[in-house]
Every structure is written in C-alpha cells, then in structure tokens.
Amino acid sequence: MIDLHCHTLHSDGTDTPERLALLADEARLTALCLTDHDTLGGIPALLAMQPQVKVRLLVGTELSCHFLGRSLHVLGLLVDPADARFQARLEDLRGRRDDRNRRMIARLAELGCPITYEDIQAQADTPLLSRVHFAKALAARGFVRRAPEAFERLIGDECPGFVPREELSPAEAARWIREAGGVPVVAHPGRFANGGFRWDEAMQDLQREGLEGLEGYYGEYRAAEQKYFVALAARLGMVVTGGSDYHGGNKPGLRLGSGRGGLKVPDDLLERLETQQRNGTYR
Ligand code: AMP
Ligand code: MN
Ligand code: MN
Ligand code: MN
Helix, strand or coil, rough: ECCCCCCCCCCCCCCCCHHHHEEEEEEECCEEEEEEEEECCCCCHHHHCCCHHCEEEEEEEEEEECCCCCEEEEEECCCCCHHHHHHHHHHHHHHHHHHHHHHHHHHHHHHHCCCHHHHHCCCCCCCCCCCHHHHHHHHHHCCCCCHHHHHHHHHHCCCCCCCCCCEEEHHHHHHHHHCCEEEEEEHHHHHHHHCCCCHHHHHHHHHHHHCCCCEECCCCHHHHHHHHHHHHHHHHHCEEEEEECHHHCCCCCCCCCCCCCCCCCCCCCHHHHHHHHHCCCCC
16 A cells, blocks of 8 residues: 655644654555645655665655635645755745745734744744644634634634635646656545535646646545545546545544555555656646
8 A cells, every 4th residue: 555645744744754654664555655735845854764664755745726716735746856946936835835824923913812923933843834833823822722723713714814825826836746757636636625516627627737636545535535536537537646644643533544544545556656757748
C-alpha cells in the first residue's frame, strides 16, 4: 500500500518529516509522498531519511485554488524540489497567506478577540501559519474553550472572522506543477462537493484546465465515494491517486496509510502516476 497525501509541522500537521518516514515504514507502506500546503519545507528532512527506511519517499505539495466560488485543493505530486522557479512561486503563495493572516488578526480584533501575530507563531513549529494555529492561539488566549470551537464560531469558512486567501486558478496551479515536473491532481473531490453535484462536467472542465488526476482513495471517503471517483477517473482517462491526508494530532483518528482504518491505496497507482509524469499532457 502507498500514501500520497499527508502533512507535517511544516504546514498544518503536528509530526516531523522524520517521524512520518518512520510511521510509514511501521505501516509497511511501499511509498509515501509528503504534500504540505504551499511549501516544500519538510522535503529535505524527509529525503534525508531515505537511507534509514524501506518506504520510497516522494516529493509533493498541496495548493488551494478558486473554483466555482469555493476553494478547491490541488496536489502537485512528484514535483522537482530543486526547481527554483517553483520554489519562488511557493514563496509568493506563502506571502499571500501571510497577508491574509494579518488581515484575519485585524478582523478578529474587531470581533472582540485580539490575538497577536506572536500568539499564533507560538502555536507553530515552522514559519507557515495556518488557521489551525489561529485556533490554538484563540484557545490559549481564552477566547474559545477548545480549538474546534474556533472553527465553529470564528474562523471556519462561513464565519465572520475568516478572511479568504487570494487563490490560484486551477489552470495556473496545473501549469506551475507541470512546469516543475509534477502531476497536477484534484485533491479529495468528494470534500469539495458531494450529494447531487454534477462532477462529470466539473471534472471535465478541470481536465481541460490541465488537471491530470483525481484523488479516488481518501482517508475520509465512504466506500461509495471511492467507487464513484475511481470510476469517474476511468471514464475521463485521468490518473487515480490516494492518501490519508494525515495531519497528526490536528486530525485525530486519522492514521498514516490506513486513514480511519479501512483505507488501502494500491501500489500500482504509483506506476501509473509515474507513467503520467513522463508522458502526460502539457499545455
Ligand atoms: P488555512 O490554509 O490557513 O486557511 O487553513 C486551512 C486549514 O484549517 C485546513 O487545512 C484544516 O486543517 C483547517 N480547517 C479548516 N476548516 C476547519 C474546520 N471547520 N474544522 C477544523 N479544521 C479546519
Ligand atoms: Mn491541511
Ligand atoms: Mn486539502
Ligand atoms: Mn491535505
């Protein structure tokens, strides 16, 4: 089994890259791709673990895009960590994130919850600050009792204290990832929209914009969702990927490799992904 979607404390997870490599070996995974949001900051430490573990360690990232008025996540799998232009592009995204964070601090103060940049930094082990760290800072300052309450009342997508980031278009994200030698993949489509959403047409639009794969196996999918998205990828000729979206203590109950318990991402998906990386379309 493999896991092509997980996070460390370089974004909004709680584990070090070193620990993820060891956990992947313990879970007897054959491959692990690290996909922290907007950064390859954990990649050097991850790759340095390769001599010590059997699991193949791979490079990726997760970017946020705007699509149909909402946030769509795109995985850049197998990108080249030595690509300077891609690194500069990620740095630009982190700058936009920082702008958003400062505006969110101002908004929260207006709402009667004054926290400082330093309060949030104190909750993070690396420079990338996300809403997970806001939630912990709000709890530490006593504005909410526990971090999840911050998402319910203050900083969840629909809440008054939330400020969206300036996000990429799917086409732009796909191009950046392709130009860095990676494969652009729609992350957890079932979480973007479910129920009656017409994925056939939307996914074809995304495919036209340069998305080459979709996450058909996911840590939080029900069996029916997995079946639906694997079949949709086959119909459209897109690659299927899969992963747990492990975040350590920030997503309790979710395990590397096995997700909520039943996740099994087959090894052969990686061979297909690598073929796509070599032969895939580039517009
Ligand atoms: P950001 O990228 O800074 O906007 O933060 C997004 C992160 O916040 C996601 O990756 C989740 O880890 C977390 N998050 C967003 N919404 C919620 C929620 N309703 N409950 C718990 N965590 C959330
Ligand atoms: Mn996350
Ligand atoms: Mn995501
Ligand atoms: Mn993720």
